[in-house]
Amino acid sequence: MAAGGSAPEPRVLVCLGALLAGWVAVGLEAVVIGEVHENVTLHCGNISGLRGQVTWYRNNSEPVFLLSSNSSLRPAEPRFSLVDATSLHIESLSLGDEGIYTCQEILNVTQWFQVWLQVANPPPSAPQCWAQMASGSFMLQLTCRWDGGYPDPDFLWIEEPGGVIVGKSKLGVEMLSESQLSDGKKFKCVTSHIVGPESGASCMVQIRGPSLLSEPMKTCFTGGNVTLTCQVSGAYPPAKILWLRNLTQPEVIIQPSSRHLITQDGQNSTLTIHNCSQDLDEGYYICRADSPVGVREMEIWLSVKEPLNIGGIVGTIVSLLLLGLAIISGLLLHYSPVFCWKVGNTSRGQNMDDVMVLVDSEEEEEEEEEEDAAVGEQEGAREREELPKEIPKQDHIHRVTALVNGNIEQMGNGFQDLQDDSSEEQSDIVQEEDRPV
Numbered sequence: 050m051a052a053g054g055s056a057p058e059p060r061v062l063v064c065l066g067a068l069l070a071g072w073v074a075v076g077l078e079a080v081v082i083g084e085v086h087e088n089v090t091l092h093c094g095n096i097s098g099l100r101g102q103v104t105w106y107r108n109n110s111e112p113v114f115l116l117s118s119n120s121s122l123r124p125a126e127p128r129f130s131l132v133d134a135t136s137l138h139i140e141s142l143s144l145g146d147e148g149i150y151t152c153q154e155i156l157n158v159t160q161w162f163q164v165w166l167q168v169a170n171p172p173p174s175a176p177q178c179w180a181q182m183a184s185g186s187f188m189l190q191l192t193c194r195w196d197g198g199y200p201d202p203d204f205l206w207i208e209e210p211g212g213v214i215v216g217k218s219k220l221g222v223e224m225l226s227e228s229q230l231s232d233g234k235k236f237k238c239v240t241s242h243i244v245g246p247e248s249g250a251s252c253m254v255q256i257r258g259p260s261l262l263s264e265p266m267k268t269c270f271t272g273g274n275v276t277l278t279c280q281v282s283g284a285y286p287p288a289k290i291l292w293l294r295n296l297t298q299p300e301v302i303i304q305p306s307s308r309h310l311i312t313q314d315g316q317n318s319t320l321t322i323h324n325c326s327q328d329l330d331e332g333y334y335i336c337r338a339d340s341p342v343g344v345r346e347m348e349i350w351l352s353v354k355e356p357l358n359i360g361g362i363v364g365t366i367v368s369l370l371l372l373g374l375a376i377i378s379g380l381l382l383h384y385s386p387v388f389c390w391k392v393g394n395t396s397r398g399q400n401m402d403d404v405m406v407l408v409d410s411e412e413e414e415e416e417e418e419e420e421d422a423a424v425g426e427q428e429g430a431r432e433r434e435e436l437p438k439e440i441p442k443q444d445h446i447h448r449v450t451a452l453v454n455g456n457i458e459q460m461g462n463g464f465q466d467l468q469d470d471s472s473e474e475q476s477d478i479v480q481e482e483d484r485p486v
């Protein structure tokens with residue numbers, strides 16, 4: 050907004066050209082520009098000295114009386130008043146006040162003067178500018194907008210630095226060809242409005258060429274899917290991303306199809322190839338970022354391989370596991386100090402179908418046997434220490450050291466299980482041990 054403080058009505062801008070050309074001559078218009086919500090003063094000609102009776106009219110289809118210097122006539126609205134007995138002062142302008150005003154001055158002769166009042170408002174916010182690729186041509190379009198003002202502002206696009214004028218218009222749009230563009234170049238839009246700030250408002254764009262990021266190699270299995278990705282960064286305006294194959298020269302743009310899915314999210318693009326086949330799909334793929342500021346390309350090599358037989362792998366692993374188990378079992382059976390058999394085979398005839406008897410036969414186990422014994426009775430433990438030598442001579446089950454209630458798998462779960470279970474059972478057995486069967 051203009052902020053001149055010298056005149057009582059600083060908001061009123063007078064078009065000097067119109068003034069100088071037509072002010073003195075009767076009937077020629079002066080143009081006065083007022084601002085919405087502000088006051089304006091319209092002069093009845095540029096005449097100094099003695100003035101006659103002045104009457105102001107608004108020119109519609111018929112002249113409408115506004116006010117007169119004859120004080121017996123009341124103004125049409127209280128917004129209207131006379132300044133210096135001749136000039137029309139209008140308070141709080143609205144857009145509807147725009148139009149032609151006529152003053153009649155009666156002195157020796159009657160004279161008519163006309164003033165064209167324009168009511169303007171500057172755009173309420175700052176101008177905005179951007180660059181984009183012109184649709185249909187490989188040109189750059191610069192656009193500058195400064196909305197909400199009246200009348201329309203003017204736009205001036207200039208190169209920075211240097212200040213070379215690109216163009217001046219009421220539209221704010223300029224087209225630039227590739228030759229006018231280079232990476233990093235700046236363009237400034239300077240806006241001006243009839244009641245806008247004297248210096249005008251401005252905005253700036255800086256154009257940049259694209260950079261590409263992608264993986265250089267990808268692998269797909271025959272019949273499978275693969276997704277190639279391509280990231281564009283730094284491009285202003287945003288680049289157009291294309292996928293190409295270089296089977297021929299010139300390279301062919303890949304069109305979306307049932308086998309080729311192309312998606313784009315911002316400046317990231319992906320190409321998904323379905324049902325890979327070596328003949329059709331192996332080779333170079335090109336991701337291209339197109340912009341009037343620059344073009345970048347990147348190659349991706351796709352190799353298509355026969356898939357690994359997953360069933361075969363699993364089968365092999367299971368076989369190996371089973372073989373390993375078999376070997377371990379064999380070793381255990383061969384070297385293990387622990388043998389198991391059903392109690393039912395013995396002459397005790399107890400009703401313990403599931404009970405297994407753990408028999409001590411090698412020295413390694415003796416330590417653990419002792420621990421078992423500690424849990425049980427000391428007396429029994431002493432007897433058992435000597436057991437290995439007595440085995441052939443004993444008829445009753447003196448050699449019983451532990452009982453497991455359950456099946457043989459429990460033994461595999463670890464010796465700890467065995468001990469815990471056995472310690473409970475043991476007390477029964479130990480009691481039985483003392484009395485011959």
Ligand SMILES: *[C@@H]1O[C@H](CO)[C@@H](O)[C@H](O)[C@H]1NC(C)=O
Pocket residue numbers: 086087088140141
């Ligand atoms: C408009 O004029 C009125 C009276 O003439 C005055 O009180 C008011 O301050 C003026 N407004 C502006 C914005 O100058």
Ligand SMILES: *[C@@H]1O[C@H](CO)[C@@H](O)[C@H](O)[C@H]1NC(C)=O
Pocket residue numbers: 068073095096
């Ligand atoms: C009126 O006209 C004279 C010349 O005829 C000029 O010098 C003067 O500045 C004008 N006044 C206004 C307010 O435009």
Ligand SMILES: *[C@@H]1O[C@H](CO)[C@@H](O)[C@H](O)[C@H]1NC(C)=O
Pocket residue numbers: 108112149151161
């Ligand atoms: C305005 O009104 C005056 C007086 O009636 C007339 O002479 C003049 O031609 C009118 N101007 C326009 C633009 O209508």
Ligand SMILES: *[C@@H]1O[C@H](CO)[C@@H](O)[C@H](O)[C@H]1NC(C)=O
Pocket residue numbers: 102119120121122
């Ligand atoms: C002022 O207006 C009144 C009423 O229209 C009229 O009677 C009177 O003659 C006018 N005065 C002059 C000086 O024109």
Ligand SMILES: *[C@@H]1O[C@H](CO)[C@@H](O)[C@H](O)[C@H]1NC(C)=O
Pocket residue numbers: 157158
């Ligand atoms: C108007 O009348 C006065 C005397 O009353 C005279 O001096 C002047 O020259 C006249 N002006 C015109 C334009 O006729």
Ligand SMILES: *[C@@H]1O[C@H](CO)[C@@H](O)[C@H](O)[C@H]1NC(C)=O
Pocket residue numbers: 272273274323324
């Ligand atoms: C490949 O993509 C298709 C379509 O989206 C899907 O039906 C199929 O399961 C995918 N195949 C593999 C191996 O992921």
Ligand SMILES: *[C@@H]1O[C@H](CO)[C@@H](O)[C@H](O)[C@H]1NC(C)=O
Pocket residue numbers: 295296297298333348
């Ligand atoms: C495809 O690109 C590769 C790698 O740059 C190149 O060696 C090959 O000649 C190109 N093929 C064609 C047909 O241009």
Ligand SMILES: *[C@@H]1O[C@H](CO)[C@@H](O)[C@H](O)[C@H]1NC(C)=O
Pocket residue numbers: 272324326
């Ligand atoms: C995958 O491609 C092969 C030939 O390359 C074709 O026989 C098969 O039907 C295709 N499978 C699907 C699901 O499109």
